[in-house]
Amino acid sequence: MLLIDLTPGVDARVTGVRASGGDSLRLTEIGLRPGEKVRVVQRAGLGGRLIALGCGRIAVDAGTARRIEVEEIP
Amino acid sequence: MTTERPVLIIGNPNVGKSTLFNTLTGARQHTVNAPGTTVELVKGTWVTPHGRFEVTDLPGTYSLIARSPDECVVDDAIAGAAPGTVGIVVVDATSPSRSLYLLAQVVEEGCPAVVALTMNDLAEAHHHRVDASALSATIGVPVVEVDTRRRHGTDALAEAVLEAAAAGPALKGLALKAKGSGDGGESLDDTLTRTERLFEWVREAAAAIEAVPRTRRTLSDPIDRLLLAPWTGIPIFLAVAWALFEVATRVTAPLVHGVMAFFSGPVSSGGSWLLERVGADGGWLEGLLVDGVILGVGTVASFIPILALIFAALGVLEASGYMARVAVVADRVMSSMGLDGRAVLPLMVGFGCNVPALAATRVMPDARQRLLTGLLIPFTSCSARLTVYIVLAEMFFPDHAGTAVFLLHVLSVVLVVAVGLLLRGTVLRDVRREPLAMIMPAYQWPLPGVLTRSILTRVWDFVRGAGPIIVAALVALWLAAAVPVRGGHAIGDVPVEDSLYGAGARGIAPVLEPMGLGDWHLAASLVSGLAAKEVTVAALAQSYAVEAPTGSPPTALVERVRETVTETSGGHPAAAGFAFMVLVLVYAPCLATAAEQRRLFGWRWAGGALAMHLVLGWLLATLAFQVGRLL
Numbered sequence: 001m002l003l004i005d006l007t008p009g010v011d012a013r014v015t016g017v018r019a020s021g022g023d024s025l026r027l028t029e030i031g032l033r034p035g036e037k038v039r040v041v042q043r044a045g046l047g048g049r050l051i052a053l054g055c056g057r058i059a060v061d062a063g064t065a066r067r068i069e070v071e072e073i074p
Numbered sequence: 075m076t077t078e079r080p081v082l083i084i085g086n087p088n089v090g091k092s093t094l095f096n097t098l099t100g101a102r103q104h105t106v107n108a109p110g111t112t113v114e115l116v117k118g119t120w121v122t123p124h125g126r127f128e129v130t131d132l133p134g135t136y137s138l139i140a141r142s143p144d145e146c147v148v149d150d151a152i153a154g155a156a157p158g159t160v161g162i163v164v165v166d167a168t169s170p171s172r173s174l175y176l177l178a179q180v181v182e183e184g185c186p187a188v189v190a191l192t193m194n195d196l197a198e199a200h201h202h203r204v205d206a207s208a209l210s211a212t213i214g215v216p217v218v219e220v221d222t223r224r225r226h227g228t229d230a231l232a233e234a235v236l237e238a239a240a241a242g243p244a245l246k247g248l249a250l251k252a253k254g255s256g257d258g259g260e261s262l263d264d265t266l267t268r269t270e271r272l273f274e275w276v277r278e279a280a281a282a283i284e285a286v287p288r289t290r291r292t293l294s295d296p297i298d299r300l301l302l303a304p305w306t307g308i309p310i311f312l313a314v315a316w317a318l319f320e321v322a323t324r325v326t327a328p329l330v331h332g333v334m335a336f337f338s339g340p341v342s343s344g345g346s347w348l349l350e351r352v353g354a355d356g357g358w359l360e361g362l363l364v365d366g367v368i369l370g371v372g373t374v375a376s377f378i379p380i381l382a383l384i385f386a387a388l389g390v391l392e393a394s395g396y397m398a399r400v401a402v403v404a405d406r407v408m409s410s411m412g413l414d415g416r417a418v419l420p421l422m423v424g425f426g427c428n429v430p431a432l433a434a435t436r437v438m439p440d441a442r443q444r445l446l447t448g449l450l451i452p453f454t455s456c457s458a459r460l461t462v463y464i465v466l467a468e469m470f471f472p473d474h475a476g477t478a479v480f481l482l483h484v485l486s487v488v489l490v491v492a493v494g495l496l497l498r499g500t501v502l503r504d505v506r507r508e509p510l511a512m513i514m515p516a517y518q519w520p521l522p523g524v525l526t527r528s529i530l531t532r533v534w535d536f537v538r539g540a541g542p543i544i545v546a547a548l549v550a551l552w553l554a555a556a557v558p559v560r561g562g563h564a565i566g567d568v569p570v571e572d573s574l575y576g577a578g579a580r581g582i583a584p585v586l587e588p589m590g591l592g593d594w595h596l597a598a599s600l601v602s603g604l605a606a607k608e609v610t611v612a613a614l615a616q617s618y619a620v621e622a623p624t625g626s627p628p629t630a631l632v633e634r635v636r637e638t639v640t641e642t643s644g645g646h647p648a649a650a651g652f653a654f655m656v657l658v659l660v661y662a663p664c665l666a667t668a669a670e671q672r673r674l675f676g677w678r679w680a681g682g683a684l685a686m687h688l689v690l691g692w693l694l695a696t697l698a699f700q701v702g703r704l705l
Contacts (some may be wrong), residue, residue: 011289021262021266022141022262022569023508023509024600025137025139025262025265025266025269026136026137026141026508026511027511028269028273029136029137029139029172029175029269030136030172030511030513031169031171031172032240032511033273037288038289039122039289041295041298041300042295042298042299042303043303043304043449044298044302044303044307044402044403045302045304045308045402045404045405045406046302046304046405046406047406048402048405048510050298050402051668052289052290052512053169053289054168054169054288054289054290054642055168055169055197055200055202055290055292055514056166056168056169056172056200057292057294057295057513057514058400058513058514059300059302059398059401059402059510059511059512059514060509060510060511060512061405061406061409061509061510061511063509064440064509064510064511067509073332
């Protein structure tokens, strides 16, 4: 599933980033790498998402949230 | 060691980099532009028990694989660092992995590094404390825990810098590639392979110090629930933007008037008194001093309260962590123009005053975006222009003055959007909007000492950078008005009509004919309006040698201007009057705005901006008149 479809409060693991080369590199550089555990803390602004990565927080716009693939951790 | 050892402070945005810089250097700091760019660097001297270090605070970045001009500056500074340079890499204890990745890149570039570990108090609050000695043992570079809020650890950091300089660039567990093997000409695939190695190293280092993050609630979460959620976040953001606008206008107005009154009162009489003492009063010298130099210095000084308060407000928004949220909340609106969400704030401030608005562009981390916003700001209709519209609207549309003034503000917004699109389609085609993916720093209380120092540094930058141009231009304007070109008057005692300034206005007048405004009085008022938009009306009055209007009943000025415009417009005074208002909005940024554009973006961009305004102002005013005449 895509990050944008993840229910806030549910833990998930990043499985892939579908952005073009440079954009995908920046996402991995700031910590959104396959294998990392993430959780949507809340919906932000107009369509964006606030994501928890450990005790750090990353905000992404809706477009970016549609490019990050995740799977829920049961 | 006699020369100062160069030290670079490197770190992700919002990890306490600038706070560390301020703690180390105190008041001994100044700003410079990175070579060949408009990216500002702050440099300072750090006095340590081991000698003096010359510290440069580099722009915040997540990576040395640069994605913006500001990130390029960081990469260039590290790649081109003088031998003996040490990088202090600020590592945020709440998410060490991200900072360790940057550390690995810095060392791979061949720069010896030490780690300044910050935010450990915050990490501790989340039961996530990073052990400095364990980290140092794992990665093989000195790690010093620094508490910038309490100034702990700075001497140990200085020692570590010397230790790293002696040891050279090295990281435990990472074989370094030869310097220069990266970047230039490297394909994306090679870059990805190279970074994958670094990520692997970071993963192992993080696992070794047990810094693999567990998802936790933080104290910032409930605040974000309020400030980022659409239903509450957007109204709060609008309130903050409105408050900034108020600071640029209503709040600072009494201070600005106070400063101006001080210069036109005590300072001017003091100057006259001094000249009287040396027997040089009453002549052109007194005019030059009082109406040229002192007026100029007073004009520069009058911007100080506005700038100081705007910098204070922006500083609080940045240090508290709210500025990062602005980028998120306003993202949708500004991204359609190719701009960072944070561009909203300088543009809002612009409707109060363009000068602090330009200074406020620094809240955006990308130099090209700062430039684009800085070129759009003069199209925001500032409150000085409003005072001119009101008089002109009362003159030409006594029954619809409000509507006319409102239309000009609509035009102002339309121009910001249209010129933005025009610039992005032509000279600023490289302005890119990165997809939004931003670290949200934890909310914090701003440190008053750090805030005060940065306000003082930035206000001084304006005074030093834009001040001389403003003073010189006002002196030149005074000289033009003081030099007679006919009538045999003495210098400094010339009716406007017979001065060089009057002759210049006569020369310009024919250019204004297509908009029904071909008259030297009107041209003269526009020339004076370049100095400051609000003096347009007073200059108009002066050219007719009548009093400026003070109330609503038609004064001599209103009648004289109406007479003139009725004649120049061939019987269409309303159309020409509206064209005049359009011209006041568009024809040029005021002198202080142009001087600030020059300071921030250089002569070429400031000159180009002026040309754009003159051409666009002429075209739009002509269009307004020619269309209005047919209605």
